[in-house]
Amino acid sequence: MEEIAFFFGALFALGGAIAVVAVKNPFYSVLALVVHLVFLAGLFLLLMAQFLAAALIVVYAGAVMVLYVFVAAYVGGIEEPKWDASPELRVIGPILAVALFIAISIAVLGSGLAALGTPGPEDVPSGFGTPEAVGLLMMEDFLIAFEAASLLLLIAAVAAIVLAGRRREDRKSATDDRKSATDDRKKLVKADEEINAAAAGKGEGAR
Amino acid sequence: MDLVPGLPLADTNFVDATWILIVKSIVIFLVILMIVPILLLVERKLLGRFQQRYGPNRVGPYGLIQPLADVGKLISKQGFRPKGAVPILYELAPALTIFSAILTLAILPFGDVKDGVGFYGIDVPIGILYFFAFSSIAFYGLLLGGWASGSKYSFLGAMRAAAQLISYEIAMGLALLGVVIMAGSLSLVDIVKAQGDIWFIVPQFVGFLIFMVGGFAETNRPPFDLPEADAELVAGYGTEYGGMRFGSFMFAEYIEILIVSGIASTMFLGGWMGPGPGWLDPIWMLFKMWMLAMFFIWIRATLPRFRYDQLMSFGWKILLPLATLNVLVTAVLVVVL
The missing domain is CATH 1.20.120.1200 (NADH-ubiquinone/plastoquinone oxidoreductase chain 6, subunit NuoJ)
Known part of the structure; x- marks a missing residue:
């Protein structure tokens, strides 16, 4: 089972x-x-x-x-x-992968495999x-380790909020740009309309 | 917390033999299976009364056989898959939802251990975390259903389900933490036993309110039925489903109503406790669950649907701080007193 x-x-x-x-x-x-x-x-x-x-x-x-x-x-x-890396990554990636594999292998061979032949702990408390x-x-x-981890998460959360806030300011300036762009476009449309009206008037006059 | 020798899986506080466990799971499933159609009928009848109309009254005396007719219709319908749907995931979604809903039934306690038989499916030490674990798996049913249908309404419904889940679930968990601190255990049986003097709804009223609000969002019921929002999204994640696959979603929703009612009864309303002899315990538990389920229907008939950004800001800005405050105050009081 x-x-x-x-x-x-x-x-x-x-x-x-x-x-x-x-x-x-x-x-x-x-x-x-x-x-x-x-x-x-x-x-x-x-x-x-x-x-x-x-x-x-x-x-x-x-x-x-x-x-x-x-x-x-x-x-x-x-x-x-699936695999579209820059030339540097093509070199560094496999090296890091092999290094990680060796590190894990050492850990497994050192501790995990030793217990493989044994029946394991007889009585779990x-x-x-x-x-x-x-x-x-x-x-x-493990209070200190636990608190350190929660502090790390708190810092990460605050950092994420700060970064997101900065992005928003960028966007605000971007909307300002867009606003001036729409103003420009409005002017253009107005000019267009004037030209059209003038052309229509001319057309009527010619008729 | 004795370990039964030879049991492979985790420490589950099994007090009885394997065959009793099998009988128990069948009994619990059958009881809930019988309650769901009755709940369905009562809901439609009550909604009719709330809205000054009759409700179903054609099939059988007083429309009593209506659920049977509904089920008959759903079963006999063709199992249809739209062209744009993703094959396996589309079929998997309703199965996943109903699977996790039924598995959660196991932890509802209907009574204490009597004559060596526990009146509950299992009494796990992780207790209430089991409920949250399976409700997060149930979410993937909605998500897959919405995503695999290949329809924009389904997709929007699934995305709303995701946004909704992360908004209410933390507050819901924190709301229960106050009860856990007071009872000093996560096990639902121990929590009920800790309510011998006073039901936790009295000291933990804020927690109860937050849990119920979260429960409405959890079960996708009005006023938080945003993932299906029939006025905007046709039927949300369930738009492309028909026949018994739709029926499974529906069935799972009603089981979840009973589960949330059951958890609320257990955590706040004293579970199986009530006046009368010991054999009445399961009846009391079912009665409390039923009353809370009626509360769900009452709310459905009363409140209009929220907008989903309203639910998100409500969850994050009001429920979460309130739940945190509730836990803090409870923790301080439990330590001081």
């Missing part, structure tokens, strides 16, 4: 992750990411991390992805070319992965 659930979840989680980068349409990319997140939450459930699973779905699938979907659907329809346990960890043992 566990094995079936694990391989089922792993298959869809991996498939979703690959589809995110392999699919051309950004809307499908976002949907693939949602599929990935949902099945990743399922894998968390297998590890008894229920709070993490619920938080993953509520925060990522429920809030962050909704914003992505919003943007992707509005921009949508544009098929992104009662209440492991519940909101209470996670809350105690975050509010007592």
Whole structure:
């Protein structure tokens, strides 16, 4: 049962992750990411991390992805070319990818694989992965890290608002430009009308 | 919170054997399946009364068999897919909506553990987060339905659903946080038990109001039925759907009304608690759910539809600060008292 659930979840989680980068349409990319997140939450459930699973779905699938979907659907329809990078990126990209792969490999070989042959922890402590346990960890043992992360998010939010505000000022000056442009056009239309009227008058006179 | 040995999935507070769980899920599903057509009929009847007309009164005595006729019509219709629709996603959308709606029913508690059988589907320690997790999955049903239909009305409806979701959901969650702080648990069963002295609607009245407003937006009911807004968008995300696929959207909407009513009863109205012997507990719970569902209908008949920018600024500028303030005051009071 566990094995079936694990391989089922792993298959869809991996498939979703690959589809995110392999699919051309950004809307499908976002949907693939949602599929990935949902099945990743399922894998968390297998590890008894229920709070993490619920938080993953509520925060990522429920809030962050909704914003992505919003943007992707509005921009949508544009098929992104799969690999159209500048010459510098063509060199740097693969190097960084290989470096990341090596880093992850070291981490996996060093820790994760060591536990592979063992049956795993015999008895999971009662209440492991519940909101209470996670809350105690975050509010007592890792308080500083937790607060630092929330401060970082706060700064990011404030920065986003400042940047958006600046963009709006630009747009205001742009509308000013447009206003003067419409004034110009009005003048032109008026001149046009005068010329037409004059031409019509001349025409009548000739008749 | 004892772990049942041999259970593969997470700690779910299962108190009973597997076969009881299967029977329970069937019973809960059947009860809700029976209530939905009655709710549908009562809504149409009541709307008729509110608007000084009769409502359905042709099929059967007093129009009682009307829902059966409706379902018969919907089932016998052709499953049609418009030319511009995206094949698999178009069929997937209503299934996803109804799937997540039915799964959420599992956490509604209809009573405490009696003779070793819990009167609820499951009592998960993440409790109310389960409700929010599945309601965010339900949203993808609307989104896919609107996007995959290949129609501008459907698309606009889906986009409105997205804009609406991010506007009310945070405030709705924060509104429940006050109750969670007071009860000291996320588990819905524990929250009901914590209301032995006083129902949480009294100390958490602000939270109750915010949750109900969020609930109207959650279920896409008037005055917040912007994703379907029939006066502007034909039927929004459901425009291109017919037959039982439309029926699924409709069915899911009514299940969600019952769920939101059920969550509100559990969190604020004392859940299964009420006078009388123990066997009345599920009846009390159903009664409270039913009264709140009637409240939904009453509001539908009373208020006009909001504009969607009104809903967004209402959600962000009024509900969210109010809910935050509610949580802050509750937290301070719980610590001080």
